[in-house]
Amino acid sequence: MRINSQILYKQIVESIAQKNWEIYTAHEKLSTSKKINRPSDDTTSYIKATNYKVKLNSIAQFKKNVDYAEGSLKFVETQVNDLNDTFDRVDELTTLGLNATEDSVSRNAVAEELKNISYFMLGIANSKYEGNYVFSGLKSDQKSFPSITSTYNGDSGQINIPIDEVSFMGINFTGDKLFTFNGFPNESLTTPDNKHIYYATQTDNSLKIEIRDTDNTTVLKTINVANVMDGVYKLSEAFKKNDTLEARALSEIIPFSKNKAIIAQTEVGAKLSRLEKQQETMEESDAIYKKLLSNVQDTDITVVATEIANIQASLEALRLSSAKIFSQSLLDFLR
Amino acid sequence: MSILSIFDIGKTALLANQTAISVTSHNISNVNNPDYSRQEVILGVKTPIKIKDSFLGRGVSVDGIKRSYDKFLTDMLVNQENTLGKSSILKDITSQIEEVFNEANREGLNGAITKFFNALEDLSVNPSDTSKRIVLINEGNSLVSQFKITEKSLEDIKSTIHLEINDVVKKVNSIGKELTELNKKIAQLEAWGNAQVNDLRDKRDALLKELSGIVNVTSYENSDKSLVVMIGMRNLVNGGVFNELSMEQISDTPRFKLDGIDISERITGGKLSGLVDSLGLINNEVLYKLRKLAAGFSNEFNIIHKTGYDLNSNLGKDFFTSLSDIHYEEYSQNAAISFISVNNFSNLKFDEYYINIKAGNTYDVVNKYNNQIITSGNYISGSPIVFDGISVTISGAVSEGDSFFISPLKTFLKDFGVKITDPKEVALASLPNSSSDNTNLLALLNLKNKTLGSLNNQNVYEFYNTLASKIGVLSTSADANLKFDQNLYNEISNKKIAAQGVNLDEEAVNLIRYQRSFEAAAKVIQVANELYDTLVKLL
Numbered sequence: 001m002r003i004n005s006q007i008l009y010k011q012i013v014e015s016i017a018q019k020n021w022e023i024y025t026a027h028e029k030l031s032t033s034k035k036i037n038r039p040s041d042d043t044t045s046y047i048k049a050t051n052y053k054v055k056l057n058s059i060a061q062f063k064k065n066v067d068y069a070e071g072s073l074k075f076v077e078t079q080v081n082d083l084n085d086t087f088d089r090v091d092e093l094t095t096l097g098l099n100a101t102e103d104s105v106s107r108n109a110v111a112e113e114l115k116n117i118s119y120f121m122l123g124i125a126n127s128k129y130e131g132n133y134v135f136s137g138l139k140s141d142q143k144s145f146p147s148i149t150s151t152y153n154g155d156s157g158q159i160n161i162p163i164d165e166v167s168f169m170g171i172n173f174t175g176d177k178l179f180t181f182n183g184f185p186n187e188s189l190t191t192p193d194n195k196h197i198y199y200a201t202q203t204d205n206s207l208k209i210e211i212r213d214t215d216n217t218t219v220l221k222t223i224n225v226a227n228v229m230d231g232v233y234k235l236s237e238a239f240k241k242n243d244t245l246e247a248r249a250l251s252e253i254i255p256f257s258k259n260k261a262i263i264a265q266t267e268v269g270a271k272l273s274r275l276e277k278q279q280e281t282m283e284e285s286d287a288i289y290k291k292l293l294s295n296v297q298d299t300d301i302t303v304v305a306t307e308i309a310n311i312q313a314s315l316e317a318l319r320l321s322s323a324k325i326f327s328q329s330l331l332d333f334l335r
Numbered sequence: 336m337s338i339l340s341i342f343d344i345g346k347t348a349l350l351a352n353q354t355a356i357s358v359t360s361h362n363i364s365n366v367n368n369p370d371y372s373r374q375e376v377i378l379g380v381k382t383p384i385k386i387k388d389s390f391l392g393r394g395v396s397v398d399g400i401k402r403s404y405d406k407f408l409t410d411m412l413v414n415q416e417n418t419l420g421k422s423s424i425l426k427d428i429t430s431q432i433e434e435v436f437n438e439a440n441r442e443g444l445n446g447a448i449t450k451f452f453n454a455l456e457d458l459s460v461n462p463s464d465t466s467k468r469i470v471l472i473n474e475g476n477s478l479v480s481q482f483k484i485t486e487k488s489l490e491d492i493k494s495t496i497h498l499e500i501n502d503v504v505k506k507v508n509s510i511g512k513e514l515t516e517l518n519k520k521i522a523q524l525e526a527w528g529n530a531q532v533n534d535l536r537d538k539r540d541a542l543l544k545e546l547s548g549i550v551n552v553t554s555y556e557n558s559d560k561s562l563v564v565m566i567g568m569r570n571l572v573n574g575g576v577f578n579e580l581s582m583e584q585i586s587d588t589p590r591f592k593l594d595g596i597d598i599s600e601r602i603t604g605g606k607l608s609g610l611v612d613s614l615g616l617i618n619n620e621v622l623y624k625l626r627k628l629a630a631g632f633s634n635e636f637n638i639i640h641k642t643g644y645d646l647n648s649n650l651g652k653d654f655f656t657s658l659s660d661i662h663y664e665e666y667s668q669n670a671a672i673s674f675i676s677v678n679n680f681s682n683l684k685f686d687e688y689y690i691n692i693k694a695g696n697t698y699d700v701v702n703k704y705n706n707q708i709i710t711s712g713n714y715i716s717g718s719p720i721v722f723d724g725i726s727v728t729i730s731g732a733v734s735e736g737d738s739f740f741i742s743p744l745k746t747f748l749k750d751f752g753v754k755i756t757d758p759k760e761v762a763l764a765s766l767p768n769s770s771s772d773n774t775n776l777l778a779l780l781n782l783k784n785k786t787l788g789s790l791n792n793q794n795v796y797e798f799y800n801t802l803a804s805k806i807g808v809l810s811t812s813a814d815a816n817l818k819f820d821q822n823l824y825n826e827i828s829n830k831k832i833a834a835q836g837v838n839l840d841e842e843a844v845n846l847i848r849y850q851r852s853f854e855a856a857a858k859v860i861q862v863a864n865e866l867y868d869t870l871v872k873l874l
Contacts, residue, residue: 004838005366007829014825038437039807040430040814047804050438050445054796057449061456068460130461138769141463159771161459162780171460172771297439330843 052293087258114236135175144175180205341863347394348856370541372402402533420548424609447481463770468758475753518561551604567601626744631789643762643775651762662745670731682724692737
């Protein structure tokens with residue numbers, strides 16, 4: 001090949017342009033700290049990185065959900081614990097009130113405390129977390145029991161929130177499970193003085209208590225109990241009236257309701273420990289995907305820095321040699 | 336033989352060397368002109384005269400000035416310029432499109448979709464939270480804007496391409512005119528004898544090369560030395576005659592005519608072909624899929640949203656604006672579309688269709704992208720044709736070859752928006768009067784992973800990623816093609832420059848050589864003069 005001025009010039013210009021381009025791309029990798037700066041840099045890795053980012057975003061989102069679920073369930077747990085403690089006290093007071101040796105004065109004191117407790121329990125039933133009534137099911141904008149004599153105003157809907165790609169967790173306890181007589185056994189009791197007490201749950205989950213005479217036919221008294229709080233309230237009224245038979249009839253609802261609260265406590269505890277595990281799993285997945293994302297997209301600074309040093313050295317050599325080639329021609333020697 | 340003849344011989348040498356120095360200077364002055372072919376003086380012996388039994392030389396003559404020219408390499412370079420013209424514009428445009436979808440260092444459509452779903456997910460724990468509902472509506476609006484910005488960026492690229500096509504057509508015509516003028520001059524100047532007008536031929540070659548970079552051309556030299564230049568088998572230039580290349584837009588696609596014939600399909604190389612191909616890529620691949628994604632996703636979202644209940648316990652309305660304005664184009668003499676609307680939102684597939692009228696008053700509804708026949712039947716004026724959720728009524732007499740283009744996508748993003756403004760109207764419950772019910776919200780959230788018929792049985796992310804990766808792959812291969820073509824071009828170009836280029840050292844040597852010869856010739860004249868002087872002094 002016949003080498004002439006143009007070829008030399010062209011070759012040098014192209015080589016310098018090529019080196020400049022290499023420096024530019026290497027520098028881009030350094031300045032963005034990423035080796036993929038556009039899909040065409042490495043399409044497969046770009047799509048992988050995009051998928052990892054979506055995955056990491058989901059994990060972050062699920063973490064938020066889990067945090068919310070935890071907050072919400074912890075609130076429910078506190079309420080249910082309080083309820084349990086309250087039932088313990090109701091139990092004590094009832095035992096005390098039913099004790100034959102007690103007089104009307106002490107029964108009055110029991111009645112007063114039970115009345116307060118019934119309103120305290122109503123407060124628990126209508127407690128709110130972040131603006132929502134927690135025991136009203138899906139009707140969380142409404143009180144579960146607008147008054148102490150109301151039947152359940154909520155529904156049995158579960159608020160399920162996604163805690164990972166495939167699982168959901170119910171984060172609420174509906175009031176019908178805790179504060180109504182849903183599932184109360186329809187049975188009868190016979191008192192030591194041969195009177196009969198009949199229990200019958202109604203369709204609205206209230207409880208109808210009938211006290212019959214020794215002939216088991218004459219109805220002495222009918223008590224309609226709208227809900228558990230109403231039951232405690234009516235119990236206090238019975239003590240106030242010194243009516244131990246009525247109090248005896250009403251006291252049956254305490255162990256039943258307390259048992260429900262214990263079940264709820266267990267369920268909430270189980271859910272909370274599941275959430276804790278879920279959090280750990282998510283922390284692990286988060287770390288794994290972050291590592292994968294970094295492998296795919298992040299620059300290895302040492303490698304790129306070495307690369308830049310190499311390019312720089314060859315660019316310098318190129319400049320030096322081109323300066324030599326172009327500094328002289330035969331024309332310089334014509335005198 | 337007289338002493339005076341020595342003067343003549345010296346004179347021929349002086350003139351010849353002077354010419355050679357001129358040519359050398361011309362070479363030196365064009366050392367950086369890439370289209371210039373090095374020239375060389377061809378020296379010959381002057382016809383000798385007979386003296387007795389022998390011949391006496393009469394000096395030197397300039398027989399010609401030859402340019403170093405390799406027709407094969409020049410033709411190859413012209414062809415390679417054509418390939419390179421196309422691959423370099425394709426690389427330019429694919430990288431521009433790629434930047435629109437590049438989310439490596441910023442947030443784009445993928446990010447907006449994710450944020451929208453995040454807002455929905457945030458609501459899942461507390462569906463009645465008004466502030467979170469407002470965030471959802473805002474994120475919906477951001478998503479809509481992102482779709483619109485993406486479309487706008489692509490439309491901007493398209494406008495630039497259209498402008499460039501206009502410029503390129505003008506350039507083709509101006510080169511055509513210049514070639515015609517050069518043809519005339521070359522034919523005129525070379526009409527006598529065999530001498531070639533080197534510099535004008537270099538210029539003509541350069542113009543042809545430039546033209547080839549723009550569009551695929553074929554050319555040959557006429558017997559009168561003028562060049563015939565053809566695009567798509569039609570003459571752009573024939574000797575001194577020039578035909579103008581014209582362009583018109585038909586439905587967003589440029590059509591080219593030369594010498595009365597539509598040559599659009601025959602434009603297969605050069606920048607022009609690259610521009611037209613890029614336009615096709617943006618229209619038929621990128622914009623089509625972008626609009627399909629927006630339309631398919633929002634339609635499905637609306638369908639689910641409408642099955643839920645809002646905070647006022649009313650059934651949900653459309654969350655996003657639904658398809659209302661279906662774009663159509665009519666290619667018929669006597670028939671026209673009298674009614675067009677959505678027939679069933681659940682059946683919408685969001686494609687683009689042609690209703691083609693065939694012989695015997697029958698019609699086919701054809702998918703523009705895969706040419707599949709969706710439905711066909713007998714044409715009855717005024718009777719609705721229903722396909723993929725769309726109902727079209729054509730009225731009037733049709734004839735074979737009539738065609739109607741139906742696109743639920745073309746103007747979709749222009750009207751696209753979030754329809755709901757009152758946060759209470761976001762329908763997230765599946766039951767009325769259930770403010771904490773998130774069942775419908777979960778169904779909406781499920782759209783993240785749900786494959787949709789209108790998105791080619793992919794979910795939203797898969798569909799978008801397929802598009803982004805396709806653009807990435809196109810850009811990568813355009814880059815690889817460009818590098819390959821550039822290398823080949825450089826290779827040929829180097830060979831051509833090696834054969835035709837100027838070497839300054841060579842020219843310096845020539846300069847000394849011819850200067851020395853010139854000095855020697857002057858000496859000859861000086862000697863002749865002295866001889867003459869000696870004789871004169873004898874008198």
